[in-house]
Amino acid sequence: MAEWRLILGRCPADLCMAIDEALMYSRAMGAPNTVRLYVFDPTAVTIGYFQRIRDSVDLVEAGRLGINVVRRISGGGSVLHDARGEVTYSVVVGEEDVPRDVEDSFRHLSGGVVxxxxxxxxxxxxxxxxxxxxxxxxxxxxxxxxxxGVVLQHGTLLYDADLELMARILKAPKAKLETHGAASIAERVTTVSRELGRPVTVGEVVEALRRGFEKHFGVTLVEGQLTPLEYSLASSLRWKYRSNEWNYLR
Amino acid sequence: MGRIVVKRPGGKLLDVEVRETEKGLEVTVSGDFFAFPEDSIARLEECLKGSSRENLRERLGECIPEDAELVGVSWSDVAEAILRAATE
Incomplete structure (x- = not known):
């Protein structure tokens, strides 16, 4: 059975995003396929590459609560990464490892979480x-x-996230909520803990994700670390994710 | 000039703003869609800089990067929203 690298950890938002980007360049230079399971610590918000920051996040409220907002290199919407209730995953694979059709590749790479x-x-x-x-x-x-030659998919799994905080910090455009038939963010989202009706630990979620990815991709995840080159690259890229030029791009 | 927000069922949010400046039109395309390669939206915005209402449709034909793939919205959604925002 093929082996993929597994990297676990906690990181502040700028470093979390810098590592994901560094892993893409590293994969392009021959690094193995990698799964990361990590927690944003402290709690932070990420926004999609094409989003307008002021329309996506209540920056005053985020500032008041000391919550950093960082723009991702990926598209999609804004996310509250609750340090006490959310696990983020990244999968960095070769283009040849995913279906050619982009929408099919989303389904395929989301399979580990499902x-x-x-x-x-x-x-x-x-x-x-x-x-x-x-x-x-x-x-x-x-x-x-x-x-x-490289695809990065990252995503969130809410296990006990503070949905009230999420609703306070993230701005959901009316047009978006209407098409989902929901009046608010809190109505539209749920957590593992809420659905199971019992408290769920981060360890339980990380273990389920590990087993889920292994089963879905038919691989063995072998725990490893960033290489010195990846770490050095991430340390350099980190400055981008701290800069207003990047985070306020739109 | 104006701003148009479009969200089709099952699709992603598209938010287009067109501003008139001394140097012609300036278009901003944002939203929670996906574009591959990611710089295709910036290339479109740059290419449309300096357009006028009169030649906007023609410029769109030249500037939309057909090699780029959008997910959650389509290039025709983007073009239509830009034209609508420009006439608001």
């Missing part, structure tokens, strides 16, 4: 373009970035 939720006893399903839902409510959002 499998993890099913292993925890939840009837999860992928809903195009990039959501994973349980009983009609979103529990995971997923986003992709691509570089020549």
């Amino acid at each position: 499998e993890a939720l099913r292993l925890m006893g939840l009837p999860a399903e992928f809903v195009p373009v990039n959501d994973i839902v349980v009983k009609g409510k979103k529990i995971s959002g997923n986003a992709q970035a691509r570089r020549p």
Whole structure:
């Protein structure tokens, strides 16, 4: 069975995003396929590459609460990464490892999270373009970035996220909520803990994700570390994710 | 000049703003869609800089990067929203 690298950890938002980008360049230079399972610490918000920051996040409230907002290299929407209730995953693979059709590749790369939720006893399903839902409510959002020969998909899994905080910080455009038939963000999303009706630990979620990815991709995940080159690259890229030029691009 | 927000069922949010400046039109395309390669939207915005209302449709034909793939919205959605925003 093929082996993919598994990297676990916690990181502040700028470093979390810098590592994902560094792994794309590293994969292009021959690094193995890699799965990261990580927690944003402290709690932070990421926004999609094409989003307007002021329309996506209540910057005053985020500032008041000391929550950093960082732009991703991937498209998609804004995400509250709650340090106490959310696990983020990244999968960095070769283009040849995913279906050629982009929408199919979203479904394929989201499969590890769907499998993890099913292993925890939840009837999860992928809903195009990039959501994973349980009983009609979103529990995971997923986003992709691509570089020549390499695909990065990263996404969120809410296990006990503070949905009230999410609703306070993230601005959901009316047009978006209307098409989902929801009045607010809190109505549209759910968590593993809420669906199972019991507290869920981060360890339980990380273990389910690990098993879910292994089962879905038919690989063995072998825990490893960033190489010195990857770490050095991430350290350089980190400055981009701290800069206003990048975060206020739109 | 104006701003148009479009969200089709099952699709992603598209938010287009067209501003008139001394040097012609300036277009901003944003939203929670995906574009591959990611710089295709910036290339489109740059290419449309300095357009006028009169030649905007023609410039769109030249500037939309047909080699780039959008997910959650289509290039025709983007073009239509730009034209609508320019006439608001």
